[in-house]
Amino acid sequence: MELIGLFRQLLIGISSGMVIFLMAAGVSLVFSGMNIINFGQGAFFILGAFLCFSIVNVLNLWWALILAPLVVAILGGLTEFLLRPLYGKSILYQLLLTMGVAFVMVDGMQAIWGKSIRTIPGPAFLSSTLPFLGLDFPTYYIFILIISGLVALGLWLMFEKTKLGMLFRAIISDREMVGNLGINVALLFNVMFMFGVWLSGMAGVLMAPIIGIDAQMALQVLFTLIVVLVIGGLKSMRGAFFAAVILGITNALGSMLLPWFYTLIPATLMIIVLLIKPEGLFGKPEE
Amino acid sequence: MLQALARNKSIGFGVIVVIVLSVLALVLPTYWTQLLTRVLIMALFATSLNFQVGYAGMFPLGHSMFLGLGVYSFGLLFTKGDLALTPAFGGALLISIMASGIIGYLCLRGDSMTFALLHLGFNILLYTIVNKWISFTGGNAGIVGISRPGLFSDTQSFYYFVLAAVSICYILMRILINSPFAKVTQGLRENEERLRFLGINIRRFQLVIFIISGLFAAVAGILLAMLDKGVFPTDISLTKSAEGLMMCLIGGMFSFLGPSLGAAIVVIISTVTSTYINQWQGLLGIIIIACVIGFRGGILGRRKSKLRLSKERVHQ
Amino acid sequence: MILRTIDLVKDFGSLRAVDNVSLDIEGGEVRAIIGPNGAGKSTLLDLITNRSHPTSGSVYFRGKEITNLPPFTIASKGIGRCFQISKLFLGLTTFENVQIACISKWGKVYHMYSFKNNVLDHEVTKVLDSIGLNEMADELAGYLSYGDQRRLEIGITLAMMPTLLLLDEPTAGVSRGEGNDLMRLIKKLAAEQALTIIFIEHDMDMVFNYADKISVMHQGRVIATGIPDEIRNNSLVQNIYLGEKIS
Numbered sequence: 052m053e054l055i056g057l058f059r060q061l062l063i064g065i066s067s068g069m070v071i072f073l074m075a076a077g078v079s080l081v082f083s084g085m086n087i088i089n090f091g092q093g094a095f096f097i098l099g100a101f102l103c104f105s106i107v108n109v110l111n112l113w114w115a116l117i118l119a120p121l122v123v124a125i126l127g128g129l130t131e132f133l134l135r136p137l138y139g140k141s142i143l144y145q146l147l148l149t150m151g152v153a154f155v156m157v158d159g160m161q162a163i164w165g166k167s168i169r170t171i172p173g174p175a176f177l178s179s180t181l182p183f184l185g186l187d188f189p190t191y192y193i194f195i196l197i198i199s200g201l202v203a204l205g206l207w208l209m210f211e212k213t214k215l216g217m218l219f220r221a222i223i224s225d226r227e228m229v230g231n232l233g234i235n236v237a238l239l240f241n242v243m244f245m246f247g248v249w250l251s252g253m254a255g256v257l258m259a260p261i262i263g264i265d266a267q268m269a270l271q272v273l274f275t276l277i278v279v280l281v282i283g284g285l286k287s288m289r290g291a292f293f294a295a296v297i298l299g300i301t302n303a304l305g306s307m308l309l310p311w312f313y314t315l316i317p318a319t320l321m322i323i324v325l326l327i328k329p330e331g332l333f334g335k336p337e338e
Numbered sequence: 339m340l341q342a343l344a345r346n347k348s349i350g351f352g353v354i355v356v357i358v359l360s361v362l363a364l365v366l367p368t369y370w371t372q373l374l375t376r377v378l379i380m381a382l383f384a385t386s387l388n389f390q391v392g393y394a395g396m397f398p399l400g401h402s403m404f405l406g407l408g409v410y411s412f413g414l415l416f417t418k419g420d421l422a423l424t425p426a427f428g429g430a431l432l433i434s435i436m437a438s439g440i441i442g443y444l445c446l447r448g449d450s451m452t453f454a455l456l457h458l459g460f461n462i463l464l465y466t467i468v469n470k471w472i473s474f475t476g477g478n479a480g481i482v483g484i485s486r487p488g489l490f491s492d493t494q495s496f497y498y499f500v501l502a503a504v505s506i507c508y509i510l511m512r513i514l515i516n517s518p519f520a521k522v523t524q525g526l527r528e529n530e531e532r533l534r535f536l537g538i539n540i541r542r543f544q545l546v547i548f549i550i551s552g553l554f555a556a557v558a559g560i561l562l563a564m565l566d567k568g569v570f571p572t573d574i575s576l577t578k579s580a581e582g583l584m585m586c587l588i589g590g591m592f593s594f595l596g597p598s599l600g601a602a603i604v605v606i607i608s609t610v611t612s613t614y615i616n617q618w619q620g621l622l623g624i625i626i627i628a629c630v631i632g633f634r635g636g637i638l639g640r641r642k643s644k645l646r647l648s649k650e651r652v653h654q
Numbered sequence: 655m656i657l658r659t660i661d662l663v664k665d666f667g668s669l670r671a672v673d674n675v676s677l678d679i680e681g682g683e684v685r686a687i688i689g690p691n692g693a694g695k696s697t698l699l700d701l702i703t704n705r706s707h708p709t710s711g712s713v714y715f716r717g718k719e720i721t722n723l724p725p726f727t728i729a730s731k732g733i734g735r736c737f738q739i740s741k742l743f744l745g746l747t748t749f750e751n752v753q754i755a756c757i758s759k760w761g762k763v764y765h766m767y768s769f770k771n772n773v774l775d776h777e778v779t780k781v782l783d784s785i786g787l788n789e790m791a792d793e794l795a796g797y798l799s800y801g802d803q804r805r806l807e808i809g810i811t812l813a814m815m816p817t818l819l820l821l822d823e824p825t826a827g828v829s830r831g832e833g834n835d836l837m838r839l840i841k842k843l844a845a846e847q848a849l850t851i852i853f854i855e856h857d858m859d860m861v862f863n864y865a866d867k868i869s870v871m872h873q874g875r876v877i878a879t880g881i882p883d884e885i886r887n888n889s890l891v892q893n894i895y896l897g898e899k900i901s
Binding site for chain 1: 391397399444447448449451452454455456458459460462463466467469470471472575576577580583584587618619620621622623624625626627629630631
């Protein structure tokens with residue numbers, strides 16, 4: 052039945068949207084706290100996917116979920132050191148530097164894993180489908196939805212309930228004050244950045260079994276992230292969530308229902324939002 | 339007197355460069371001549387970009403869209419529109435100017451961050467259109483079958499054609515760089531608010547810079563379509579935009595010829611070294627990182643203080 | 655009447671920075687605006703030039719309303735502004751700084767060709783001479799001494815040949831001697847170009863020596879306007895400067 056097909060696509064859309072949200076949340080967090088846009092987030096995502104590929108060959112997906120994002124996060128921490136001289140400088144240099152890092156990473160990944168597109172078979176129990184009302188719902192997408200939902204929840208909890216989260220919130224609202232309180236802002240920045248990158252790595256692991264892992268994909272992922280963040284508002288987690296999920300749904304439903312120009316919706320929305328409400332749908336205007 | 343000499347020096351320098359470039363094509367093997375053609379075209383592209391970046395202090399993050407507009411409008415007018423080369427050239431320029439005007443007007447409505455993001459957004463939009471509207475643009479595979487002007491079909495004579503075209507553009511740009519307009523452009527980079535309080539309509543001014551920059555990029559695009567004898571989505575991609583910015587950075591954005599040098603470096607590394615070293619992208623990445631961290635002024639550097647006295651009086 | 659403001663108000667949320675300021679400035683007058691920090695003096699200048707949008711009220715320049723015009727239009731109508739922190743083209747030479755102002759003044763902004771390397775050489779040199787910075791012509795503005803930078807700021811603004819000149823603490827940060835030199839220079843150029851001047855100043859000597867009239871601001875309001883002697887003897891003004899609260 053048509054309607055079930057729609058629901059299926061909706062599921063796919065929401066879950067991929069959730070994964071995009073994780074990455075977008077990472078960029079948004081770093082931007083809110085440090086005023087830096089990590090244009091290399093796409094590369095970190097792919098790295099997570101590649102690491103997942105390697106780990107799955109030796110261990111299994113669960114180990115990948117734990118280890119891969121950590122490795123990616125460490126690499127992110129190193130990148131943050133490189134970014135230090137750029138604090139407060141223009142977006143141009145941020146773009147160029149993070150792109151430079153992305154280039155190095157893409158090359159490194161191709162050197163390690165080769166240039167061909169890698170795929171991973173999903174874990175056996177998850178590659179099945181769940182029959183429901185006459186159609187098969189891919190269990191893996193349900194799995195993604197659950198895990199990213201948990202991560203998002205954990206993110207929220209960390210932010211609101213833990214000391215680290217409180218420090219993050221403090222930095223976001225008044226960086227200078229936090230420094231004046233004797234807290235090691237540089238270290239906090241590093242942790243914040245690593246956290247943002249960790250989210251990307253996690254997203255990479257989650258998506259790894261369903262995409263063809265290709266280093267050159269990093270750019271496409273970056274596009275999507277930028278579009279999501281601009282629409283939702285660069286500093287707004289809520290905005291990133293809604294924008295990511297809505298774009299995920301639009302994409303999933305569009306590919307099923309509309310001809311080719313559904314692919315233009317994200318960029319067009321981005322332009323419209325920038326023209327009408329440049330701070331993003333959920334953003335606050337800067338005075 | 340000194341000024342007249344300086345002017346002649348720059349003309350003299352230009353003549354020497356053109357002579358050297360002309361002679362090179364006679365001695366180099368075909369592969370290198372083809373490469374040099376690409377360098378010339380990308381140098382034009384990078385210089386057009388630098389009008390905004392180095393001279394005006396703007397951040398057009400998606401400048402390849404104008405290169406691509408040149409490429410695709412020329413290519414489509416030629417293949418699908420069945421126009422001859424010259425009218426296709428003219429038509430492509432016209433389309434590019436109009437697009438520059440519209441896109442520029444929209445991009446300049448907000449502050450500089452909004453400009454950068456809108457610019458990026460338009461680049462993404464156009465790239466997506468080119469990639470997905472397969473029936474019209476050939477999608478990922480592009481369209482082949484663009485020819486070169488009759489007399490200039492083979493590699494060597496086409497090189498001279500491009501050399502001539504690019505040289506004319508450089509002469510025009512050079513005249514522009516020495517004009518009052520360009521002086522005010524630099525003022526825009528240095529202190530936009532001061533310029534505003536000197537009575538200048540900043541938005542209109544930026545739009546004019548934008549259109550000029552887009553125009554020269556479109557010319558580069560048309561030449562590129564002829565070089566590759568086809569149109570391909572990479573010509574309008576974000577990667578190409580980023581490459582342009584890298585060329586400006588590496589060669590030096592505070593000088594006229596800096597971006598051209600950067601273009602030579604980037605094109606040679608990405609084409610030539612890729613046959614010897616597999617990791618050319620990483621190499622480029624490292625160079626970029628080094629430039630951003632260390633040598634913000636690129637290879638050709640920044641203006642330094644003229645008087646030695648002032649070193650003692652550097653204002654905090 | 656060169657400048658007239660009528661009930662100018664600027665609110666930042668619940669904070670009223672400028673509170674119903676109405677001023678009349680005659681042509682050729684040198685008006686000082688004084689008052690404690692936070693009195694709203696700089697904000698007032700921002701409102702006149704629409705660098706900050708007035709919450710309410712209006713501004714008239716030479717009889718015509720300029721209240722919500724874009725700042726560049728107001729500037730081109732003949733109002734020049736020097737800022738508390740100099741706004742210069744730091745990466746360009748002294749010569750080029752003045753040159754840009756002259757290019758704007760003489761309508762050559764969109765001239766995209768030039769076969770002479772130094773456009774408007776004569777006009778620029780004249781300005782440099784008048785502010786005494788001819789020797790520093792080839793130096794990058796960023797490397798000038800603080801005092802020279804203030805001079806340059808004035809030079810750039812005057813190159814536009816404005817009718818009304820707004821100066822925000824012109825002598826802040828320079829020595830007393832240099833400050834006097836600056837003010838004498840300003841007053842001389844003002845006389846030559848028939849300028850009207852409004853200047854914000856904290857140094858009372860400068861104020862009493864060079865102003866024709868003084869307006870005193872406190873908490874966003876103008877509480878007194880008059881010739882220097884009147885202001886000197888005004889008890890309200892004395893109270894403010896001695897720190898007592900005004901009810």
